[in-house]
Amino acid sequence: MEISEQALVPADPDRTWRLITDPQYVKQWYAFGGADIELAPGGAMVLRWDEHGAFPARVEAVQPGHRFAFRWLPEPGDLVEIALSPEGDGTLVRITESGALEDAATSAMAWRNSLSLLIALAQA
Secondary structure (H helix, E strand, O other): OEEEEEEEEOOOHHHHHHHHHOHHHHHHHOOOOEEEEOOOOOOEEEEEEOOOEEEEEEEEEEEOOOEEEEEEOOOOOOEEEEEEEEEOOEEEEEEEEEOOOOOHHHHHHHHHHHHHHHHHHHHO
């Protein structure tokens, strides 16, 4: 199963990349309890939410300004791919999650909400 959500972020791809991969920003739009990200293929990642706990993942792809992907652990966890494409003065961000997806509708809603927060962060 696969879900995909996208939004136009009002920032250039370099800034959008930092917002998506730098733990200080990830905490503001996605993992509100904090994040540890070893930004290299095979790197360790932990995303935290106060109400849900900590979730380990592994970095799968790092293409600065273009693509970031990670896989939830334990294997075979869902794959999350975040693609960035320049569009006018902004960046089109497409998030695709594929795998078993226990609740696809909830996952899609969560990504839509996160993208809204990412847009607001880019505007701040």
